[in-house]
Amino acid sequence: MSDHYPTIVIGGTTSGVGKTSVATGLMAALTTAGYIVQGHKVGPDYIDPSWHELATGRPRRNLDVMMAGEDQIAPLVKQAMVGADISVIEGVMGLFDGAGPQDDYASTAHIARLLNAPIILVVDAANVSRSVAATVYGFTHFMGSPGAPLARIAGVIANRIGSSKHADLITQAVESIGVPMLGCLPRVPELATPSRHLGLIPVAERTAQAHDTVSGLGAWVAANTDIHRVIEWANRAQLPEGPMWFPGTSRLNGHEPVTIAVAEGEAFSFQYTENVLALEAAGARLVPFDPTVDRHLPDQTEVIWIGGGFPEMHALKLAENRALIADIQRFADRGGAIVAECAGLLYLSEVLDGHKMSGLLPIEAAMSSSLTLGYRRAKAETDSVLFQAGDQIIGHEFHRTQLTRLPQGPHAWTLTDPYSGVVTQEGVVSHGGNIHAAYLHTQWIDPSPAQRLVQCALDKRAQT
Structure with a gap:
């Protein structure tokens, strides 16, 4: 495996903006385009990664600073990417929401910083137009932790777009502050995934419907996102040097498994x-x-x-x-x-x-x-x-x-x-x-x- 690990992080302004749909759809679109994709989820969530697994055909992975420690995040990504072309990392909550109120420790922004990976910011465009630019401007200029560099936001994907005119307004507003617009995703209610008391219903409980949903999400993202620019940004990730995660050694000593x-x-x-x-x-x-x-x-x-x-x-x-x-x-x-x-x-x-x-x-x-x-x-x-x-x-x-x-x-x-x-x-x-x-x-x-x-x-x- 080379030292090049193309990686893109999908962050959001808040929970509920569609990070899981966008990340899963991007994974499915890239897979359909012939790429071998490795999905990751920031934090301990075990439901969203089941959708990643369905979209990519590769085992689900979690990146959790609290449980793994900062020094293991890049090694985990490297180990997971063996045999893969690109990593897509779905964030958690809002971009800077982490373990506490004083810094962004354990947040999506923190994970992206540990990986030197660019971020695509997902915004909910329902019921707004130019005001989205104010939100994006705030995220690009907010310091997540004292002394930390600003979040490396590569561009924006706007979700729940109402019309082509709405998409034009959002695009012009965001690009007027110097941030690329990478996608405008129209509302597609039939692609919504049902939720329950702990979040989305896992794939294992609705496998047939889940396959259709993932296929639909892939087509939705592919048709409304500049996939080539996403890949270009992923190629700019610069994971820190060091070994990949090591899962341990055998205890068999010649015995049967x-x-x-x-x-x-x-x-x-x-x-x-x-x-x-x-x-x-x-x-x-x-x-x-x-x-x-x-x-x-x-x-x-x-x-x-x-x-x-x-x-x-x-x-x-x-x-x-x-x-x-x-x-x-x-x-x-x-x-x-x-x-x-x-x-x-x-x-x-x-x-x-x-x-x-x-x-x-x-x-x-x-x-x-x-x-x-x-x-x-x-x-x-x-x-x-x-x-x-x-x-x-x-x-x-x-x-x-x-x-x-x-x-x-x-x-x-x-x-x-x-x-x-x-x-x-x-x-x-x-x-x-x-x-x-x-x-x-x-x-x-x-x-x-x-x-x-x-x-x-x-x-x-x-x-x-």
Whole structure:
């Protein structure tokens, strides 16, 4: 791989301006034009990247300064781009919205600065014309962090254009302040993607419609955007020198790979790709299964991994599949390792919204009117198949369910909110450390958890 990494960042003035539609459409348009495209999402979001994956045919990737650290952002992009021609990075919220009010740390602008990558600013042009220029002028002259250079805005894409006359007015206004207009996208209501309590509905829950939507978004962007100028700007990215991210080394030492059964399907649609790569590098063979339909675990399962998703939307299907639940219970009774994050925690509970789940953990959960959202500094309370007591990591919570019956312990984590300082205990370590279940999502930039999990499975294999 050369040291040239064409990269473009899609930022927005606010949430809701159409960043996901524009970024996904650009990825689809470039793919249709013959480019191999790698998509990324700024922050911990696991829903938008499912659309990127559909548009590009490549694994979803997240760039999160809070969880990965500043020094790993460029290495992650470089590793993800192996075999790709161009990276398209979808931002989060408004361009400068990050971890706090005093600077733009962990924002889209911060990510672009760490990558020396140009930004396309998406603006909502509905109900405005020349006033858009004032907004763009502010974004091009605002200092995101004290002493930082101004955001490198390559141009503007205006969304929700009402007519050709409207497009002309917007274009003239923006270009009068010296900023290129790269696209004017008309309103196309039929391309809107439905949302739910945690954002867009994931691709896995509406695959047929999602394919049509992505195809439509690609045609929409291609017809109304200067794709060649976008590529020219992407080629001006200058990622800092240094190695790409390294997902770790094998623990097999001549042994056969460890079989990890990975919950997928409409109820469990998310794992960070970095975690997958770290497990594979450590010596795992990942085999998917769908807890809503499959009646048994994959053959030779040595570890079960149940990641994020929406079990609350599919609780009846999950509850009715008692054959698989019995299989999982037998696996746990034999001392098998189970890792469960967020949705997985709910599936291992006794009851979820009145539906009987697997019952492996002495907890109950239900939908709540309040959203739990934010980064956490996490310290492992006890040894498990993933972490040693005292290990520390930064993770992210994002859920609208709450535990209505809590375990006495041992807990998986002691969590500290980095902003309020509030300390809580969260998650469950059960079955002698063989089950690690928590709401907290973690991204294994340090591959130690993956290596520990594979090593624990190998140790268990040697004992049987």
